[in-house]
Amino acid sequence: MNFKKNILLVEADEVLRKCLVELVGSQEGILLTAVGSGAEGLRIIQDDHFDLLILDELNLDFKNIELCRAIRFQDSLIPIILLSKNQALDKDIDGGVNDRIVKPFNFRDLMARIRLQLTKGNQAEDSYHRLGPYKFDPNAQLLLDLSEDKSIRLTEKETSILKFLIYHANSFVARGDLLDEVWEYSSEISTHTLETHIYKLRQKLEIHPSQAKILVTEPGGYRLII
Incomplete structure (x- = not known):
């Protein structure tokens, strides 16, 4: 029985959020849930299992690093891809980010990074x-x-x-x-x-x-x- 990979998108920009829902959510083997705030994202993670989180750094209710750390406290294993306007910094890795993609980004590049993180997650399934x-x-x-x-x-x-x-x-x-x-x-x-x-x-x-x-x-x- 093949189950879809469950992805949570936390994106404050409504236009970009709807675009990603249409593009990423239409990909085979992916089930995408999208919310517009970090607080809502944290609430949903408590109630469901996700294989990947895509997080916009510009959330009005949380700073990106604070949100990453809060999510790590809830689920230490979930991979996180950060959507950012700036190049990756070491402190973001400390905050729990697995990958970082700079806006504006190419959709194929985003999907390649999503697939990579999901593959890493599959390889980790047999760990302790x-x-x-x-x-x-x-x-x-x-x-x-x-x-x-x-x-x-x-x-x-x-x-x-x-x-x-x-x-x-x-x-x-x-x-x-x-x-x-x-x-x-x-x-x-x-x-x-x-x-x-x-x-x-x-x-x-x-x-x-x-x-x-x-x-x-x-x-x-x-x-x-x-």
């Missing part, structure tokens, strides 16, 4: 992820408890489930979407099979499985709280 008291290593299929110097082995399906839920961290994921992704939803696979895997995964992941705080069941699906 913090889940409660554990670090999740998808390559080794392990949950690592560094405080007690122990590891818990995961099955291939459990690893695939966790990777998919991490991609949609803190968001609701329907059972059908998990079945599509992990089992490609064969008619021979029932939701009971998924529920059994979730149960076993929760036994490994949660300190108190009956009072789940990380892998939470909701009506029709699940939510991974990170």
Whole structure:
């Protein structure tokens, strides 16, 4: 199941914002959300997962560096491309900017930089992820408890489930979407099979499985709280 890359655009200039929505948002494999203020951008990031942020440095309610740092506090891994009138400065990198493109810019150049950051994000998908008291290593299929110097082995399906839920961290994921992704939803696979895997995964992941705080069941699906 191929999911679109979720991009958030924070652009104060309404004309440029509408132009980028039309151009970038029409590209295959991209879902673009656009807002006009840094405060609104921060609010949306708290409620949804994004693969990339495109940020205009001229926001009326935040200075660009302050906004980058605030976003880094919310989500330390999201790549940020800054739209600027000036050449890149070292202090912008300190503020959390991954790339910087100077206005006026060529659309092809912007798309090339977007694709590059999304590719880097794909390469980072198999890195460690913090889940409660554990670090999740998808390559080794392990949950690592560094405080007690122990590891818990995961099955291939459990690893695939966790990777998919991490991609949609803190968001609701329907059972059908998990079945599509992990089992490609064969008619021979029932939701009971998924529920059994979730149960076993929760036994490994949660300190108190009956009072789940990380892998939470909701009506029709699940939510991974990170």
